[in-house]
Amino acid sequence: MLKLKNSPYSIEELESYQREITELHEAMEARTSLGAEYLGWLHAPSSFETKEMERLLDLAAKIRDEADVLVVAGIGGSYLGADALIRAFKPAFGANKPEILFCGNNLSAAYMQELLDYLCDKRFFVNVISKSGRTVETALAFRFLKKELQERYGQEAAGRYIIATTDAESGALRRQVEEEGYESFVVPADIGGRYSVMSAVGLFPMAVAGLDIIGFIEGMVQAEEDFSSAKLKENTAYRYALTRKLLYDKGNLLEILVSYEPALGQFAEWYKQLFGESEGKNGGGIFPMAVANTTDLHSLGQIIQEGPKIFFETVLDLRKPSGLILPVVEGDDDLAYLEGEEIFSMGKKALLATLLAHEEAGVTNLLLEVKEYSERALGYLMYFMMKACAMSAYLGGVNPFDQPGVEAYKNNMLALLGSPSYQEYKGPIEKKLKERGLL
Ligand code: PA5
Secondary structure, three states: OEEEEOOOOOHHHHHOOHHHHHHHHHHHHOOOOOOHHHEHHHHOHHHOOHHHHHHHHHHHHHHHHHOOEEEEEOOHHHOHHHHHHHHHHOOOOOOOOOEEEEEOOOOOHHHHHHHHHHHOOOOEEEEEEEOOOOOHHHHHHHHHHHHHHHHHHOHHHHHHHEEEEEOOOOOHHHHHHHHHOOEEEEOOOOEOHHHOOOOHHHHHHHHHOOOOHHHHHHHHHHHHHHOOOOOOOOOHHHHHHHHHHHHHHOOOOEEEEEEOOHHHHHHHHHHHHHHHHHHOEOOEOOEEEEEEOOHHHHOOHHHHHHOOOOEEEEEEEOOOOOOOEOOOOOOOOOOHHHOOOEHHHHHHHHHHHHHHHHHHOOOOEEEEEEOOOOHHHHHHHHHHHHHHHHHHHHHOOOOOOOOOOHHHHHHHHHHHHOOHHHHHHHHHHHHHHHHOOOO
C-alpha cells in the first residue's frame, strides 16, 4: 500500500546501521526504551476492543441523527488527527451534516464569539477531549459551550449533549464526568496525545462525521503487521527514519512534507505536530514544515528552488481520485493540447516535474507513494508515520513521547493569568516584560 522511492541511500548503505536499529527496535518491543510507558499505541490497533467500538459507533449514530453540529474542543494531539481525517474525506465545499467544528485550540476571543453566534440556532453536541483534563485553551472553550447548553436545556439535561474523552481517573474533566454524569471515553494511560488518533480521541469525531473508522483501524492493523520487523530490508518505516537521520546529519535541518492534495492540508498539520513535538529536543531534531502544491509552487517554490539548501523534501503521492477531464470549449485559451486529459494524471506530472526541478537544484526528494485514497490507506499511512517518528527520535537519542519544551510558555502564561499554582512566578515574569517595555 505504501512505497518509499527515490532515496539517495541504497539498502546496503542503510544496512550498515542495522545493529543500531535492531537494538532500538528490541528495546521498544521490550518496553525498555526511553518513554516506554507511552508505547501503548504500538499494538493498540490490533487490540482495539470490539465492545468499545460498538459503543462508540452507537453513540456516533445517535449524534448523527440528532445534531446539526458536533463541536470538538481539544488542542494538539487531542484534535489534529480527527481534523486531518475529516478534512481528507469531506467535500471541499459545503458543510456535511452533522458539521464537525473544532475549538479549544486557540485563545482567540473572536473565534470563540463567532462560534457561539454560529451555534445559537443550531442543535449541537460537544466532544471535549483532553487527556490531562486541565489544558487551559480547551477548558476555557468547554466552559463557554457548557454554559450555552445549560442556558438552553437546564443544568441536568445539558449533560446529555456532552461527551468527554479524557484520562480514566485523573483531571478536572474526569471529575466533571463523575459529578455531572456525561458520557465518556478513556484516553489510554499508555498513549500520548499525538499518538492517540487510533483511540476514541480520533475515532469518535471521525465516526460522527460518517467516516469508515473500522476501515481506518484495519489499515492501522495492517501497518502494525507490515512494520513489525526490525530488518531494514522489510521495514519501510525504519528505512524512512534512518534516511531522515542520515540527511539531517548531512546538514538538512528541515523536512518539508509536500502534498498535492488540498484535502490533506490538516494531515500536514498532524505530521508537523507528530515529528516536531517528538524529535525537537536537546537542541536537535528535524524542523518539520509542509507545503501544499501546486499552490505553494507559486510562493515558496522560489525559495525551495534557489534558497539555502538546508532541507529535504518528502513528497506525498497520495491524491484524491476523480475522473474529471478537461472539456472542449469555444475559443482559443492555449489549452487545446490538453483537451480530453484527466486532471488527476496532470497532478502526477506536476509532482514529477517539480521533483526533478528541485532535485536538479540540489534538494533531496524522497517519494512516499500511497496507492489508495481511503480511510484504510490513511490509517496505514498514519501508523507508518508514528512508527517512523518513534524510531527517528530514538536515533536522535531523545524520548519521542514527552514535550518538556511546551511547559515553558504554559508556565509563563499561567503565571501571567494569575493561576494560584503559579503565583510565585507572576512578579518576576511581569518584571522581565516591563524591562523590555512589553507590559
Ligand atoms: O501530543 C501531546 O501530548 C500534546 O500535543 C497534547 O495532545 C496537547 O498538549 C493536549 O493535551 P491534553 O489532551 O492533555 O489537553
